[in-house]
Amino acid sequence: AQSVTQLGSHVSVSEGALVLLRCNYSSSVPPYLFWYVQYPNQGLQLLLKYTTGATLVKGINGFEAEFKKSETSFHLTKPSAHMSDAAEYFCAVLSPGTSYGKLTFGQGTILTVHP
């Protein structure tokens, strides 16, 4: 069975500071990995995903994440936070080989950006 752990339910940073949101997963096989963002009262928007190939993945809005198999991690980073980055972020995993996309989500991390 898969599981996802997002360390820190709330992260607060200053505008212009580095954003680091942590995600660790547990899976019997290397999974596909996703980061989604959810703005208040809205659906989820895909930020980036890793399936195969290059382990450093670049996404929208300046975010990137690196798949580290040895650490079973897929942390999300952004060099300089903007006020508009304030939202809730979800890490999710998916087992290869299934015929449908049953995502397992982490509990989410609320990012607050203060001036």
Place this chain on the structure above:
Amino acid sequence: SQTIHQWPATLVQPVGSPLSLECTVEGTSNPNLYWYRQAAGRGLQLLFYSVGIGQISSEVPQNLSASRPQDRQFILSSKKLLLSDSGFYLCAWSTAGGAGNTIYFGEGSWLTVV
């Protein structure tokens, strides 16, 4: 381009009343369709998925049901709502086939059962 719509966006229903949330996808054919629920303070939980018309799989036992009467239409229903059914419901879709395909979410529907 593909779009996903779900409605209503918000509804308040009394305990014991029925529920119908609808979702449609445009710009693609034979998608995989999903209903997720996001309860307050929790992550997202997959409720149902469908790989074709009339094909519904349930992930968790519950008071809800789903139907797929048309290729790009997915409906979430209940005959009698419970207080515990309150939450944020998200419809989603992905292309059929590979598990690595991205899942795209609708804007969500807030359900408050009173």
